[in-house]
Amino acid sequence: MLERKLNYRPTWNLNQSEPVAGNYYPINTRAYIKDDQSQLTVLTDRSQGGASLSDGSLEIMLHRRVLGEDHKGVGEALNETSSNGEGIIASGKHYLIFDTPQRSPRLHRILAEEIFLSPIISFANINNIPKHIRLMTSELPENVHLLTLARTEDDSGTLLRLEHQFEAGEDKLLSQPVTVSLHKILPDLHFTTVHELTLGANAEIDDVTRLVWKAKEAGRRHKRDLFSEVVHFEKPNSVEYDVIDDDGGIRLDIMLKPMQIRTFLLK
Numbered sequence: 001m002l003e004r005k006l007n008y009r010p011t012w013n014l015n016q017s018e019p020v021a022g023n024y025y026p027i028n029t030r031a032y033i034k035d036d037q038s039q040l041t042v043l044t045d046r047s048q049g050g051a052s053l054s055d056g057s058l059e060i061m062l063h064r065r066v067l068g069e070d071h072k073g074v075g076e077a078l079n080e081t082s083s084n085g086e087g088i089i090a091s092g093k094h095y096l097i098f099d100t101p102q103r104s105p106r107l108h109r110i111l112a113e114e115i116f117l118s119p120i121i122s123f124a125n126i127n128n129i130p131k132h133i134r135l136m137t138s139e140l141p142e143n144v145h146l147l148t149l150a151r152t153e154d155d156s157g158t159l160l161r162l163e164h165q166f167e168a169g170e171d172k173l174l175s176q177p178v179t180v181s182l183h184k185i186l187p188d189l190h191f192t193t194v195h196e197l198t199l200g201a202n203a204e205i206d207d208v209t210r211l212v213w214k215a216k217e218a219g220r221r222h223k224r225d226l227f228s229e230v231v232h233f234e235k236p237n238s239v240e241y242d243v244i245d246d247d248g249g250i251r252l253d254i255m256l257k258p259m260q261i262r263t264f265l266l267k
Contacts, residue, residue, distance in 0.1 A: 043095040063090030105170035143174040157267035164256040183251040191266035
């Protein structure tokens with residue numbers, strides 16, 4: 001989530017000439033406004049524009065239709081019409097959560113997963129279906145999402161991605177680092193080697209050399225918060241391997257930090 005302030009930019013002095021358009025921002029999944037006691041969160045079903053042009057208000061643009069040219073360089077009106085010549089009607093779903101700032105992250109993070117990553121049901125003719133298929137025998141931690149579990153294209157291994165869904169400081173409990181014991185979650189997934197990959201799964205993470213930027217803190221990469229002087233230094237990932245089990249595979253414990261996604265190739 002990115003924090004926005006009315007008529008403000010964090011990296012330069014803003015001379016605001018467009019009080020409405022200059023305060024509109026894209027909303028990909030959700031937006032919220034809050035004070036010390038209350039938080040209003042809106043989850044959208046598609047990318048839309050949004051703004052808070054006055055204290056306590058949140059407006060979302062579902063659709064935009066302009067009958068005249070706005071002299072901004074496009075050279076034509078933004079006038080989308082349907083087959084009958086009338087303006088297009090945009091419809092969708094919005095989910096509203098009104099709670100305290102302390103409880104709201106837990107609610108909107110979990111709800112967003114249910115909305116945007118709901119299962120897709122499909123049907124196909126399949127022969128030789130196993131009578132019993134057991135995949136997951138227990139639930140993942142509440143703050144962990146299974147992004148990918150699929151065979152590789154050459155069928156040589158299994159690609160696994162796990163995601164920590166919460167930002168640091170969002171929730172007293174769920175924003176903490178968490179460890180997932182893969183052998184407890186997927187007991188029938190047997191493997192003898194583990195390789196951690198980059199997010200795109202196109203290279204081993206140990207083979208990737210990140211760009212090194214000149215900084216006062218030599219040898220350490222850092223990033224700054226937009227609205228504070230706190231410097232966060234990235235620590236290397238850590239993965240723990242347990243002893244070989246009776247089936248000839250290894251037990252893998254994966255530690256995830258807030259908002260971290262880790263990718264593994266299991267063979």
